[in-house]
Amino acid sequence: MAKLVFGLMQSLDGYVDHLELGPPAPSAFRHFVEHVRGLAGMLYGRRMYEIMRYWDDDLPGWDADDRDFAAIWRSKPKWVVSRSLTSVGPNATLVADDIAAAIRGLKNKLAGEIDVAGPDLARSLTDLGLIDEYRLYFRPVVLGRGTPFFMGSRPRLRFVASDLIGEDMIRLTYVPLNGASDDAA
Numbered sequence: 001m002a003k004l005v006f007g008l009m010q011s012l013d014g015y016v017d018h019l020e021l022g023p024p025a026p027s028a029f030r031h032f033v034e035h036v037r038g039l040a041g042m043l044y045g046r047r048m049y050e051i052m053r054y055w056d057d058d059l060p061g062w063d064a065d066d067r068d069f070a071a072i073w074r075s076k077p078k079w080v081v082s083r084s085l086t087s088v089g090p091n092a093t094l095v096a097d098d099i100a101a102a103i104r105g106l107k108n109k110l111a112g113e114i115d116v117a118g119p120d121l122a123r124s125l126t127d128l129g130l131i132d133e134y135r136l137y138f139r140p141v142v143l144g145r146g147t148p149f150f151m152g153s154r155p156r157l158r159f160v161a162s163d164l165i166g167e168d169m170i171r172l173t174y175v176p177l178n179g180a181s182d183d184a185a
Helices: 026-037 046-056 064-075 099-109 119-127 180-184
Strands: 002-010 041-045 078-081 092-095 112-117 133-138 157-165 169-176
Touching (some): 002 119, 026 064, 041 046, 046 064, 046 078, 046 112, 078 099, 112 119
Parallel strands (some): 041 078, 041 112, 078 092
Antiparallel strands (some): 133 169
16 A cells, blocks of 8 residues: 655745745755655646646756656656646646545555645645655745645644755654554554
């Protein structure tokens, strides 16, 4: 059974605005390259998917890590939860109806980790009790505004790990207290 993991970079005050945060340090970026390499797939909300489509086309200014990430990202299956999109790009599947059943089906059919990307989608999946783990990647920046990591009420969580990622990012990992992950931990 696959595990749904919601993790995003955020400011110290809990906002996930990627434009304001800027790219991670090279060592942290390499962490994300390896992270994506190990995924069973990625689950996106519409807005986050549109941001990540950046990796669909090679750009002239990219370095080797950028090209590596793009190749890995393109190779992974992606599911895009949206009621407004009518089509999605290569290696992606649109999920528009009965989202709960579709996501439960993915969890039952696949093994490994499926990344959940997008605070709105994560809120919906949290409300359905489908997120198995939360990874909060804190950057040493205070934004004071933007989209919060937790869009709705935060579920009751149990801390399970902390890790230094690169030279300036810390990852805190939590699991829901009353979810399937809690029984396995």
